[in-house]
Amino acid sequence: MSSILEVNNLEVLYNNIILVLKGLSLKVEKGSIVALLGSNGAGKSTTLKAISGFLPLEDGAITDGTIYYKGESITRLTPHKIVKKGIFQVMEGRRVFEDLTVEENLICGAYTQKSRAQIALDLDKCFKYFPILKRSYKRLAGYLSGGEQQMLVISRALLATPTLMMLDEPSMGLAPMLVEEIFEIIKKINKNEGTAILLVEQNAQLALEISNYGYIMETGRIVLDGPVDILLKDRDVQEFYLGMGDGNDNTSYRNVKHYKRRKRWLS
Structure with missing residues (x-):
């Protein structure tokens, strides 16, 4: 297998004073x-x-090191x-848009896509992984359970392909x-x-x-x-x-x- 992500000797500083990452490397x-x-x-x-x-x-700021994605x-x-x-990050704590519906949250994930047909196919794919989201499609995301919200943010990530x-x-x-x-x-x-x-x-x-x-x-x-x-x-x-x-x-x-x-x- 080949590396798609390489992090090399990364240093990260917060507020110009707190050194959080101290030469971190991973692939x-x-x-x-x-x-x-x-x-x-x-x-x-x-x-x-x-x-x-x-x-x-x-x-925060990267003060040293490099991050390579696909070279x-x-x-x-x-x-x-x-x-x-x-690259898509699913944040800690789920971070749904609580005042938007499940449908609207998912569409936000697909903003990089141009083809409506492809978005529809990807939505069907998400519903196969998480059928409950199809039943909750028009519900406000803020009223979903914690587990349903986690399913939603993972699906939102999938819509970004x-x-x-x-x-x-x-x-x-x-x-x-x-x-x-x-x-x-x-x-x-x-x-x-x-x-x-x-x-x-x-x-x-x-x-x-x-x-x-x-x-x-x-x-x-x-x-x-x-x-x-x-x-x-x-x-x-x-x-x-x-x-x-x-x-x-x-x-x-x-x-x-x-x-x-x-x-x-x-x-």
């Missing part, structure tokens, strides 16, 4: 699912916003140009059964559409189960990466992210920030 291969894991504040969402061009909206630099492109190139879809915490606030359903559909989208997925997710076990490759972040850096079958067997990953430690206070996930890392995590 996403064509048609793959890549998990980006880490504790709160590690810089996962900032990484996605740097790729999608949203940093200036939050007084072309997109390091400082505006969000609408990045979407047109084939992305080659790379970035998902930020898709399981947040959802019931476990619904989370499993959402993740199964993410797998189907990846398989059926060939859409590469960059997945930020607190549920490390579930994220690694559907991914091909994983990166683990701490304080703005990648501290470990590898194929998911290797990561799932790694003692540190099991202890810090999968809740499989011995339960002592000094090694529990709850106290991971205060735990002395092994030397290879700090290298």
